[in-house]
Amino acid sequence: MGGIIYIIEEVIFKYLQLTLGGAHWRHAVIRDCPIEKFLCNNVSDEINNFTSIEDAQRVFHKLVTTKEYTCDRHVLYGHPGDGGYPLCEDKTFALKKNDCLVYSFGIRNDWSFDDALYEKMGCEVHSFDPSIGKEDHMHKPKVYFHNLGLWGSRFVNAVNWSLDSFGGILKKLGHEEASVLCIHYK
Secondary structure, three states: OOEEEOOOOHHHHHHHHHHOOOOOOOOOOOOOOOHHHEOOOHHHHHHHHOOOHHHHHHHHHHHHHOOOEOOOOEEEEOOOOOOOEEEEOOOOOOOOOOOOEEEEEOOOOOOHHHHHHHHHHOOEEEEEOHHHOOOOEEEEOOEEEEOOEEOOOOEEOOOOOEEEOHHHHHHHHOOOOOOEEEEOOO
């Protein structure tokens, strides 16, 4: 499965603060969600036990590879297989039609996830990838491409890719938070 980060918990908050330059994540408030749906709480025991990036990476990896919640209803956005990702559509986590903001990093040239969120849910989508050689543009109404990548701080690498922290990107685009953060990886 791809790298969707949908439920933002304290571990992710701390990890992003340490690795993405102090991003301003809000702690997700989970309402109307039965506690028995959460399967693994032991990751949360490690939240306050790290201060280094290496510890944060270890706990973050454990979190995103450990099933934390049993979702009753998944909806696939994008192509099945590579390029498409399921999002939980249970009442607590369902996107609000025409009231959602998506940040999608590392799209390569596969717009299927990003386009589907716009077409099915009316989300405003910001797609990022400095590796595909495209300039900033509007891909579709409400789907914006940025020739920019994710890094711990503002930086231009050896192959001239512009990179920035998540907090820096939020600030640059005038947003405080995102409904969905998708990090595509291989």
